[in-house]
Amino acid sequence: MSSLCPFAKGASVGGACPMKSVNNEKQQAENENKGDEESNPSDTVSPKCPYGFDSHTFKLGPLSCMICQSLLYQSSKCIPCSHKFCRVCISRFKDCPLCGADIEKIEPDTDLQVVVDRFIDGHARIKRSHGNADATEVKDVPKTVIYGDVSMERGAFLVQQAMRAFRGKNIESAKSRLSICAEDIRDQLQTSGDTPDLCSQLGAVLGLLGDCCRAMGDASSAVGYYEESVEFLSKLPAKDLELVHTLSVSLNKIGDLRYYDGDLQSARSYYAKSLDVRRNAVKEHTNLSSQVVDLAISLAKVADVDRNLGNEDVAIDGFKEAISWLESLKLEPSEAGLEQRRQSVLEFLSNQLAEKEPQQPVATV
Template sequence: MTSVCPFAKSARPDESCPRKQREAASKSCPELEGKAKKDCTDSATVSPKCPFGYDSQTFKIGPFSCVICQALLYETSRCVPCTHVFCKACISRFKDCPLCGADIEKIEADEKLQKMVEQFIEGHARIKRSLIDTGKEEVELENNCKEVVYEDVSLERGSFLVQQAMRAFRAQNFESAKSRLTMCAEDIRDQLERMGNTPELCSQLGAVLGMLGDCSRAMGDSSSAVNHFEESVEFLMKLPIDDLEITHTLSVSLNKIGDLKYYDGDLQAARSYYFRSLNVRRDAMKLHPDSPSQILDVAVSLAKVADVDRTLQNEGEAINGFKEGIKLLELKLDSKDSALDQRRISVLEFLKSQAAEGKPDSAEISS
C-alpha cells in the first residue's frame, strides 16, 4: 500500500465502477461480469501518487517547501515587495531575497499559506483501502463495490515527517524540525496505545525522541534535551540488544545525557550515564565480537568514562580505561568503510594523547 497526498484525485467507488455501466456490460457480455466485479474491487484499493511530488522515499522539493532549508514551510513568511515565501527562521538571516536578489523591505507572515501546509501535513500519507482490510465487518454497496475508507498509517507518515525534520535540522531551522518530530512522536504514541509496546514502534519512538533531544540541545534547552533522551532510553531498553542499530541508538542517547551532565558540572551523573552506555556496548560486543563499529563504540565509551575518572582525580582508573581503548583500536579492524577507519584513527590518537599527558574534553568525541 502506498501513501498518498490528500489532494490527489482519487477514484471513488462510484467513479471506478458505475452501476449502470457495469449492468450494461454484463448484459451484453455475461462473461465480463466476474471481471467487472474484480476490477471494481481492485480499483477501490489502488492508491494515486501525490501530485506535488512529496514522497518519503525521495528528496524532491514541492510547492509547499522552503527553498532555503528544502523542508516543508514553517511559520511561512513572505518577503516584501518581491512576495517570495520562505520559513521565518530561514529568511530572517538574509537582507536580500535569495531567489531574486531584491532588497527585503519587510517580512510578513503568510497565515493562509501556512494553513494550507498544515492541512497538507494532516492529510499526507493517508491510504485508500477496502473496508475488509480494516478488520471491520465488510459492507458492500449497491453496485457490489466494497466501501472505501481512508486511514492514517503512522509509520508511513512518520518517515515523511522525519525526512522533513532532518532537512530542517541540517539547515539549523530547529523549530521546524522540532515541530515535525513532535507530530511524528504523537502518531507513534497513538499506535502504541492501540497496539502495545511492539519492538518496531518502541524502536521508532526511541529514535524520534533522540532526534527531539538533539533539537532541544541545539536550541540551548538542556533540560528538555535530557528529558527527551531519557524517554528515548526508556523505550529502547524494552528492546533486545542483539540489534546493533538499536544498541547504538540506545548507547548514543545515554552518552548525550552524559555530555549534558558533564557540561553542567555534574561529573558523577555524567560518569553514571557514560558507564551505562559502556555496559550496553560491551554486552552488544559479546554478541557481535567482530563488528568494527561495535568495537569502536566501546572504545569511545571507555574514553568518556576515563576522562571523567581523571577529572574526579581517579587517575589509576582513567589510565586503565585509556589503555583498554587503545588495545581495542590497535587491533586491525576488518572494515571496508573508509569513514569508519578515519574515525578509528581519530579516537585512537585521542586515547593515546590522554594516556600520555593531554586532557582534551572527551565530551567532544562523537558518541
C-alpha cells in the same frame, strides 16, 4: 541528527499510520511499473502525492521553502518581491535568495501556512475504497476501505521533512514535525500497546527531538527527551544493532550534558550504562569493527570522567583498554570512513595518556 529512518523496520498497525520499510516502498514502485503484467490481489492502487513528497520523487513544490528545502514552517513573504520562505530561514538574509531584491520587511503569510498545516495533517490519511469499478455491486457485501498513503508513510514523511529542516538549520521546523510524529506514535501505543516496532520508532524520534532541543540550547528538555528515548529503547531485545547504537548514543548524550553541567557523578553513571550496552554488543557481534570503535569511545568517556574525579589509576586503565581494542582492530580498505574514526579516537586516547590532564569528553559517535 541521525539520517537513519526510525521507521525502516516498522509494521502497519490497523488503519492508522503504516510503518513499512523503505525496501517495501521500492518494491511497491517496481510493482506499479509492471502495469497489468501482474494482478494485485486486493486491487489496491498506491496513490501519489501531488507535490512529490515521497522517498522516490521528492521535488521542491509550492509548499516548500527553497532555503531549507523542507515544508514551510511559519510561512513568511519578503516585501516587496513577495517570495515566500520559512520565517527562520529568510531572517538570515538581507536580499531575497530567489530574485536578489532588497528585503524591506518580512510579513507572515498565515493563509499559506494553513494550507501547509492541512497538507501535513491529511498526509497518509486519505480514505479510499478499492475494488473493480465496473463490477456490479453485491448488496450487503461491505466494500474494502483502507487509509491509503498519499506517497509514503506519515511517520517516515514527517521524519524526512524534519531531517531536511535540521540540515537547513531550521531547528524549530524540525522539532515541530518530530513532535507531530511522536504524538502519532503515542496514539498508536495507547491502542496497540508497547509493541517492539512502536517502541523503537518512538525511541528514535524522541532521540531526534533531544537533538533539536540540544541545538536550540535547551539542555533540560534535551535530557528529558533522551531519557524517555532510553526508556522505550530499553524495553527492546538487545539484538538489533541499530537500536543498540541509538540507545548507547542517547545514554552518552545525557552523560555529555551532565558533564558540561558539572555533574560528573551523574555523567559517569550514564557513560557507564552506555559502556555496558556496547560491551554486550561486542560480545554478540565480535566481527563487526564498528562495534569495537563504539566500545573504545565509551571506554574513553568513562576514563575521562574518572580522571576528573581524581581516579587517575582507574582512568589510565580505561584509556589503555580502549587503545588495546583499537590497535587490535584490522580494517579492510573499503572501511576508510571507519579507519578515520579509529585514528581520531586513538589520537585522543594517546593525548590523554601523554598529557595526563582532564580534557573535554570525546565526541559521541
